[in-house]
Amino acid sequence: MTDASMHDAAPQNRPASLLTADARTRRRKAAETRFRLMGVAAISVGLLALVFLLTSVLGNGFGAFRQTVVEIPITLDEAVLDKSGTRDLEVMKKVTTIGYGKVIQKALEAELANRGIDTSAVKAKDVMGLMSKEAAADLRNMVLADPSLLGQTITFNAFATSRVDGFFKGRVTMESAKLDSNISPEQLQIAQAMHDAGIIETKWNWGFLTMSDSSELRPETAGLGVAILGSAYMMIIVLVLSLPIGVATSIYLEEMAPKNKWTDLIEVNIANLAAVPSIVYGILALALFINFMGLPQSAPIVGGLVLTLMTLPTIIIATRAALKAVPPSIRDAALGVGASKMQSIFHHVLPLAMPGILTGTILGLARALGESAPLLLIGMVAFVKDFPAAPPQGLMQPATALPVQVYQWTQRSDPAFVERASGAIIVLLVFLLLMNAVAIVLRRRFERRW
Amino acid sequence: MNDMRIADRKVSTETAKMTARGVQVYYGENHALKDVDVDILSGTVTAFIGPSGCGKSTFLRCLNRMNDTVASARVLGEIKLDGENIYDKRVDPVTLRARVGMVFQKPNPFPKSIYENVAYGPRIHGLTRNKAELDEVVEMSLKRAALWNEVKDRLDAPGTGLSGGQQQRLCIARAVATSPEVLLMDEPCSALDPIATAQVEELIDELRSQFSVVIVTHSMQQAARVSQRTAFFHLGHLVEYGETGQIFTNPKDPRTESYITGRIG
Amino acid sequence: MSVGLITLIVLGLAVLGFIYGRHRALSAVEGDARHLHSLPSYYGWSVFLFTAVPSLLLMCAWLILQPSIIENRVAALVPEADIAAAGSLNLVMADVRRIAGGIDAMAKEAGLDEAGIDALRADLSDIRGRLAEVGVALGSNVGEPILNAAREFRSLNASMRMAMAVAVIVAAVAGLVFAALRINPALRARNLVEQFVLVLLVSCSMIAVATTVGIIVSLVFESWHFFQLYPAKDFLFSTTWNPKFGGGSSLGIWPLLWGTLYVSFISLIVAAPIGLLAAIYLSEYATPKVRATVKPLLEVLAGIPSIVYGLFALITVGPLLRDWIAVPAGLGDSSSSVMTAGLVMGIMLIPYVSSLSDDIINAVPQAMRDGSFGLGATHSETIKRVVLPAALPGIVGAILLAASRAIGETMIVVMGAGAAAKLSLNPFEAMTTVTVKIVSQLTGDTEFASPETLVAFALGLTLFCFTLALNVLALVIVRKYREQYE
Incomplete structure (x- = not known):
């Protein structure tokens, strides 16, 4: 059958001994090493990119949690702030922030003189310019909230302006101040002197998490309060809607549905929905929820609904995987003792699949929390200063969301907002980390191998 | 048992192509192979038989260091090919495997054309x-594997499109194309139907003229049909090794006898 | 009556129904549950579901339909002249809604009663000024017809709301009574409840289909509006993108498509080799320990929201590329560029490529590798000549999925690629993409019914078609591939 004559002994170019490698083998070994190194290099690039990304954002953002404040004693002069002396709030409201500004200015000048800080190099207005424009309003609110403060001397903490804040964080230098219309090197020298005298210091700033957004000119008072609340509202809506709907859909598709064209269509549908770009969901929300159904713009309810639609495919896919992982023997056992199909699912399969479902839900929520593109289209980029009320009315009131707040801050010209945006990212990442940690713990705790 | 006729062909027992001394194999904590000594003779078909999990496949995979691809495997002892220890640090398993080829239990043609499947070895080894x-090499190898006539008109067709028996012969052609000195076959017929099995067995006998062939098999009939020498493994021990005729007709060890007569296995 | 209150009332009724149904079933058999067809709580549930579900569904439908019905009724009150003056009916209606809201606020603040509101006369009192006091700023003075429309809007809203409350509660009570009367020991309550639950499950699974239908309908519908106002020929074939507020815009899609494809191309140039090599290393070479640490770490890249990548592009990568490459090489001085967005997006896509490729490579049977090793191939030869060719379709699928992600990605390009629509080859120039323009056209202050805004829907439709085609293609390829080895 075979032609044995065609076969000769081992080819000539094969090395005689196993112990010596010929040139070709060495080349092949080198190629092997090179290929391996390419793999290592690819992984290193990926991991380095991750590290670089995180350090760059974190490095920029930590500053946002610290804030430079000016701390001076202020005597709240009754003669200026409540001329009538009646403590009548309606009368006291007549004194505007300008009036309070003057009180602060007087107190600041007195304190500077007291500490022996020479302010002759700059105008009186510019000394005031070291403080946030928000200071007067803060003081006014404080007094109106508690008129008994009148006549007393209190220690007042005012935010320094973002430039002074940046100076103590290293973002603003004497050189940059020369070119800056908002601050001069002379002002910074005074600030330095105040710092040395202990009137100015940089402290931990809870306000970043609790205050609402501020105007372009006052980055020092911008906070994430509204954004965190808005995001929380939306997450609640997403959880309340997508978990039951997702679980119901999965149960139907995985356990009940007959295998036919129709269920096939639903399945293909869900697979595709998972890959539809998020911005398309934004367009849907704009057209359907806002233009057609007339829901208000910028409202958490609309954001929550669109994020629900986006999260559903993720939850459905995770839930189906969890249901699939429950072995059929459990179903058979339940059916075998006379339970109905529905009972076997709700009494046995679903509880066993619950850890997997919850893990998938949390991961879906985490994704929704970081999503920004669709929220831009439903008007969540609007400037929102007021906190929304408690639900349910609050769900219809304008709010913003963490990732959108980041975007909004990056669109502003003052570099202090970049620090705020990075700080907001840290907050966002901390939330995501927490959610993922919960998901991992859930999985570890309850994971079952059948 | 009347199909257990012993091959009464001339047995050439001149030289030992491979020698194994004191081979031990561990998979993690599991001691899979215990102190095995075997000589593989050139120009001979050697069969390894024994019940499942007895270590026969493990030992086969030691002969061309395929166990290196299993992370947890550890091989102790000495295996020599033409007097050189194949577990020497200087030995590149790649060169070794070019000389000690292997055919697997399930036909595993690459998802490439028939031609490319056979040309694979010659290409990588230059x-x-x-x-x-x-x-020429491809044609010759296919002829040696008794596949040429069936596929010569469709060398560009995918190898995975052949029937099971054809696929296994393609894998044999693929192994032959590298011109190995020893050909290891790990239950090459277990996934084949009786006709394909007969074809492959016939082929094994042909191949004996140029290679040492080592075949692991579950079937004692097959061992008896194709091999000149047989080794019986049991629970990781080499129980008995000798001429096939002697093992099947006059086993020295009671365990061999029990296995051959069907009492263990 | 607010929606929340109605819901509470309905749920309250349902709970009462549950208790009553259970009790009624039990008392019918004198407390001996064995004589019932189903467990007592199933009788309760049957009442609960019949009470709550239809009425709440009715409420949802009502809430969805009410605005458009009111809109139609009120729109009829607005004279043609006002529509012409404002530019479109939509704008007038927006004013009407705001005035109505303002009147509410005035009513609350100044204590106006209904009669007072009726007495408001546009020509007599300064409505615009009074509305401004309660925080509703209007662009122009309010005319009598518009004020009337707003008043009609308010009253219709109020009466529809009332009608809804009545209808919903009546539906709930009717459901309760109907279900409660049906209860007798022979009633197959469990089957009934299960039928009901099954219907609920099916309708939930319809939501996925409805979402797709919603997406397609809204995109096609508004795109159709757009093509009424702007010739499709110009949109599809013009190479200039230059929207103007006053009309006469050029809205050619090509500069945007070019930017999109260019950015995606660069991102894939980054992500495909890195992701693939990483996947190969992890599945073929890495020890289980290395794999167990590196794989999740790489996947962190996929879990980071795209806004973070956007910020990274904006504040770090953009300036870095500009100062170290673009400016020294004389290629431009913009920190947002195709390269910036492409690089950062590439990093984001690494895990998309690597995870799926990893799965695919692992699905290649070990027998293939053994066959190659058995012939004396090195590991890399085995990978390059056997594993990768076998896995190729799956890997192509993975890269297509990554490409679809790249095309649809928004935040990175909004923050990293720039806003200038141009056809250029220089990757260090700012260019713009389809997604960037969707965002900018829909978040601007342009009037909704103008081609400048509606073009966003045509862009969205284009984007949807592109990504859908890529996804379907990728899914088909991957599915085929998996079947091959199953």
């Missing part, structure tokens, strides 16, 4: 200088 030589 055995041919040009396309004409390569064509």
Whole structure:
């Protein structure tokens, strides 16, 4: 059958001994090493990119949690702030922030003189310019909230302006101040002197998490309060809607549905929905929820609904995987003792699949929390200063969301907002980390191998 | 048991192609192979038989260091090919495997054309200088595997499209194309139907003229049909090794006898 | 009556129904549950579901339909002249809604009663000024017809709301009574409840289909509006993108498509080799320990929201590329560029490529590798000549999925690629993409019914078609591939 004559002994170019490698083998070994190194290099690039990304954002953002404040004693002069002396709030409201500004200015000048800080190099207005424009309003609110403060001397903490804040964080230098219309090197020298005298210091700033957004000119008072609340509202809506709907859909598709064209269509549908770009969901929300159904713009309810639609495919896919992982023997056992199909699912399969479902839900929520593109289209980029009320009315009131707040801050010209945006990212990442940690713990705790 | 006729062909027992001394294999904590000594003779078909999990496949995979691809495997002892220890640090398993080829239990043609499947070995080892030589090697290997006539008109068709028996012969052709000195076959017929099995067995006998062939098999009939020497493994021990005729007709060890008569296995 | 209150009332009724149904079933058999067809709580549930579900569904439908019905009724009150003056009916209606809201606020603040509101006369009192006091700023003075429309809007809204409350509660009570009367020991309550639950499950699974239908309908519908106002020929074939507020815009899609494809191309140039090599290393070479640490770490890249990548592009990568490459090489001085967005997006896509490729490579049977090793191939030869060719379709699928992600990605390009629509080859120039323009056209202050805004829907439709085609293609390829080895 075979032609044995065609076969000769081992080819000539094969090395005689196993112990010596010929040139070709060495080349092949080198190629092997090179290929391996390419793999290592690819992984290193990926991991380095991750590290670089995180350090760059974190490095920029930590500053946002610290804030430079000016701390001076202020005597709240009754003669200026409540001329009538009646403590009548309606009368006291007549004194505007300008009036309070003057009180602060007087107190600041007195304190500077007291500490022996020479302010002759700059105008009186510019000394005031070291403080946030928000200071007067803060003081006014404080007094109106508690008129008994009148006549007393209190220690007042005012935010320094973002430039002074940046100076103590290293973002603003004497050189940059020369070119800056908002601050001069002379002002910074005074600030330095105040710092040395202990009137100015940089402290931990809870306000970043609790205050609402501020105007372009006052980055020092911008906070994430509204954004965190808005995001929380939306997450609640997403959880309340997508978990039951997702679980119901999965149960139907995985356990009940007959295998036919129709269920096939639903399945293909869900697979595709998972890959539809998020911005398309934004367009849907704009057209359907806002233009057609007339829901208000910028409202958490609309954001929550669109994020629900986006999260559903993720939850459905995770839930189906969890249901699939429950072995059929459990179903058979339940059916075998006379339970109905529905009972076997709700009494046995679903509880066993619950850890997997919850893990998938949390991961879906985490994704929704970081999503920004669709929220831009439903008007969540609007400037929102007021906190929304408690639900349910609050769900219809304008709010913003963490990732959108980041975007909004990056669109502003003052570099202090970049620090705020990075700080907001840290907050966002901390939330995501927490959610993922919960998901991992859930999985570890309850994971079952059948 | 009347199909257990012993091959009464001439047995050439001149030289030992491979020698194994004191081979131990561990998979993690599991001691899979205990102190095995075997000589593989050139120009001979050697069969390894024994019940499942007895270590026969493990030992086969030691002979061309395929166990290196299993992370947890550890091989102790000494295996020599033409007097050189194949577990020597200086030995590149790649060169070793070019000389000790292997055919697997399930036909595993690459998802490439028939031609490319056979040309794979010569290409990676640089055995041919040009396309004409390569064509020649491919044709020769397919002829040796008794597959040429069936596939010569469709060398560009995918190898995975062949029938099971054809696929296994393609894998044999693929192994032959590298011109190995020893050909290891790990239950090559277990996934084949009786007709394909007969074809492959016939082929094994043909191959004996150029290679040492080592075949692991579950079927004692097959061992009896194709091999000149047989080794019986049991629970990781080499129980008995000798001429096939002697093992099947006059086993020395009671365990061998029990296995051959069907009492263990 | 607010929606929340109605819901509470309905749920309250349902709970009462549950208790009553259970009790009624039990008392019918004198407390001996064995004589019932189903467990007592199923009788309760049957009442609960019949009470709550239809009425709440009715409420949802009502809430969805009410605005458009009111809109139609009120729109009829607005004279043609006002529509012409404002530019479109939509704008007038927006004013009407705001005035109505303002009147509410005035009513609350100044204590106006209904009669007072009726007495408001546009020509007599300064409505615009009074509305401004309660925080509703209007662009122009309010005319009598508009004020009337707003008043009509308010009253219709109020009466529809009332009608809804009545209808919903009546539906709930009717459901309760109907279900409660049906209760007798022979009633197959469990089957009934299960039928009901099954219907609920099916309708939930319809939501996925409805979402797709919603996406397609809204995109096609508004795109159709757009093509009424702007010739499709110009949109599809023009190479200039230059929207103007006053009209006469050029809205050619090509500069945007070019930017999109260019950015995606660069991102894939980054992500495909890195992701693939990483996947190969992890599945073929890495020890289980290395794999167990590196794989999740790489996947962190996929879990980071795209806004973070956007910020990274904006504040770090953009300036870095500009100062170290673009400016020294004389290629431009913009920190947002195709390269910036492409690089950062590439990093984001690494895990998309690597995870799926990893799965695919692992699905290649070990027998293939053994066959190659058995012939004396090195590991890299085995990978390059056997594993990768076998896995190729799956890997192509993975890269297509990554490409679809790249095309649809928004935040990175919004923050990293720039806003200038141009056709250029220089990757260090700012260019713009389809997604960037969707965002900018829909978040601007342009009037909704103008082609400048509606073009966003046509862009969205284009984007949807592109990504859908890529996804379907990728899914088909991957599915085929998996079948091959199953």
